[in-house]
Amino acid sequence: MTTLETSQLPVEAPQQTAGAPPRTVLPNRSSPAGQQARRRVGVLRTTDLLALFGALAASLTMTGLLWTQLSPFTGVLGYVVTSWVLFVLIYAVLVSFDESRPTMWDRIALVVVHSLGAVLLGVLIFVVVYTFVRGWSALVHVNFFTQDMRDAGPLDPLTVGGIKHAIVGTLIQVGIALVIAVPLALLAAVFLHEVPGRFSRFVRTVVEAMTALPDILAGLFIFATLILIFGVEKSGLAAATALAVTIVPIITRAADVVLRLVPGSLTEASYALGSGQWRTVWHVVMPTARSGLATAVILGAARAIGETSPVLLTAGFTATFNADPTHNPMVSLPLEAYSLVQSPQKTMIARGFGSAATLLVLVLVLFAIARVIGGRGAGQLTARQQRRSVRASRRDAARYITRLSSAQPALPTESGAP
8 A cells, every 4th residue: 555545544542541631622724615705905885974074064063063152252363272172072982982092092093193293294295385376476477587676676576586596595595504514514423423432422412402592593603603713704604604603513414314224244244354334334324324314404404595594694685686795795595585574565575575485496496306316216226226236347347357467377288298
């Protein structure tokens, strides 16, 4: 009898002796007849929708009754806040009828978090839409982007004057500020990450304290040192220096957090291959954290591009175009918008909101460029970098072959003579 036939024979169950424990009964593992019912993985059910919309309708009607019949309350903001509080309470009561206590608290937390997120998103959309709507009458004119305010007065129409000087001034000031701040901030972050000790703890404390300082203090510091003591005139360079002082601690702190996320196994492998500390930082740590470092620079640029008070103290104000950051006042978009919206004339207010809308678009473009530059992960090369790496590998291979052929000993002749 073959092994297969032996394995197919039925196995008799052993006889149970008296006093022995009962035999273990194995469950039937045969496949069930027919097709299994599909399991529903979604968490949103009909009862959840009924509880959600029922609580919303009940809260709105109860608040309306309070506002119109039972109390002297008025105001849209109070109506919205009261309706939200009643909505959460009623929703908790409705969910408690069908779910356990942990599930109820989970649903309440879910509703609160989603509602607050919706409020923030709504506020953001409102600010952006309101800015573009108020400034649209100025944005539709081409001269708004190609002229300055030299020949435009408060009573002139929107077809005269523009914000060319503010756009160029913003780009120059932010560019100089990033050139000054980014190397210093990245070096400080690398120092905090790679050189532990008392001095690094002191530097980290100073950096964290500087992130909480008001921005106007940076402008006052540059005004008191560069302008009053060293005699530097109010210019774009002084404003860029003040902006650099503002964003150095922000970029340093964010870059330090990013560098801490680099796996220690990468640096240990680099040390095991014989690389030094700074070579490891330059070729392993920094490329690995490139995306996070780009995000840190983006945060610093966003802080610098929206500052008004440091620029007002150090750059002055002008209505003419100036592309020289070392001489004469230079205005920026935030300062231009702040100055224009203070005018009682509708045309000047429209120019101010148009400046703010242009600033929003400019920030979006800069963020997109920074994300494209720093968005690649570690080891992901561009097409140019790949071609350069291939050429370098071919040169290395040719050099190794030449070195191997020159070091190979001469072969003996057929006669056996050397």
